[in-house]
Structure formats: structure tokens, C-alpha cells
Amino acid sequence: MYRRALILGLVATGVTACAAAPTRPLGPDGLPVATAYIIGPGEEAAVAFRMLDSVNSLRQAARVAPVALDPQLTAAAATHARDMSVQNRPWLFGADGSSPVLRAQRAGFTGRFLGETISESYESELATLTAWMNEDRTRSVIMDPDARLMGFAWHQEPAGKLWWTLNMGTAPSFGGGFS
Secondary structure, eight states: OHHHHHHHHHHHHHHHHHSOOOOOOBOTTSSBOOOOOOOOTTOHHHHHHHHHHHHHHHHHHTTOOOOEEOHHHHHHHHHHHHHHHHHTSOOSSOTTSOOHHHHHHHTTOOSOEEEEEEEEESSOHHHHHHHHHTSHHHHHHHTOTTOOEEEEEEEEOTTSOEEEEEEEEOOTTSSOSOO
16 A cells, blocks of 8 residues: 555656646747846835845855945935936936935935945846846945945836845944045
């Protein structure tokens, strides 16, 4: 009896393994067509904390102090992510001519602003972080040894395009003022 159950279990496992895996449509190059990464309602905190954990893992591997999410830097990032969407271009200046430093000041950030990274994509936050880490300028912002605070936000358009913004800054008592 045990032997029969074992054989049936192995056959069932084999049949399951042979079942066709779900496939994505292929493009003219034979590769799967890219699909938009959609952030659903209620996923906002999980996305932010995945980014924070990933940034801190990279910083830890480089023996750099971790950062914490900061509500003012996050508010400035959210404002800029939405503004880039309205302008339909990824760049560091707001439609009103504002700089990253000015947006952080307007949001009430009192530490020293260290830098901003931006992206326009259909990819996840982790794919975006990977792209940022492959560029010297954006990697230097993320890995700045003076950073202790991070702001992170995005705006997603109905068709799925994401506008990502990540800000880094110091704690208010470190170095004071803006740069």
C-alpha cells in the first residue's frame, strides 16, 4: 500500500512538472515583452520599506551607516515625482523652477540636503535601485557616508509608468543648514 502511494505521488509530481508554465507574450526579438510593475492600493508602505531595507543592505556591505525614512524628505520626493509626471520628463527641477534643496526646505526639512536621484520607468523599486547603483552620480548620492535620512516616493500613471524620487540628507544637528 505504501509503495503504491509512493509511486502515484511520484507520477503526480512528474506530470505536474511537465505542465506548461504560464508564458508571457514574446516580442519580435524572441524575448518576453516587458510588463508594467503596478503598485496596488495598500502596497505603499511595503514598497517604501523594501527600498529602505535594500539601500541599508548596500550601505552595510560598504560599511556605511544606515539611513532612516524621513517624512519631510519623503514629502519633497512625492511632490517631485508627481511634478515630473506632469512635465513628462525626468529631471531635477520642478515646473516652478524649484531645485531639490528648495523642495526639501518647503517640506520642512532642516538637515543638510545631500542629493536626489530620479527615474522614469515601468520597473520595480528594486530594479530602479539597481539602475541607480550602476551610475556613478546616483550611486554616490545613495552611498553618501554623511547621509542618515532618506526620502523615497513615486507617482504611478494609469498606464503604469512610474516616476521615482529618492532624497538623502543629514540629521538636523549634523552640519546644519542646506548645501
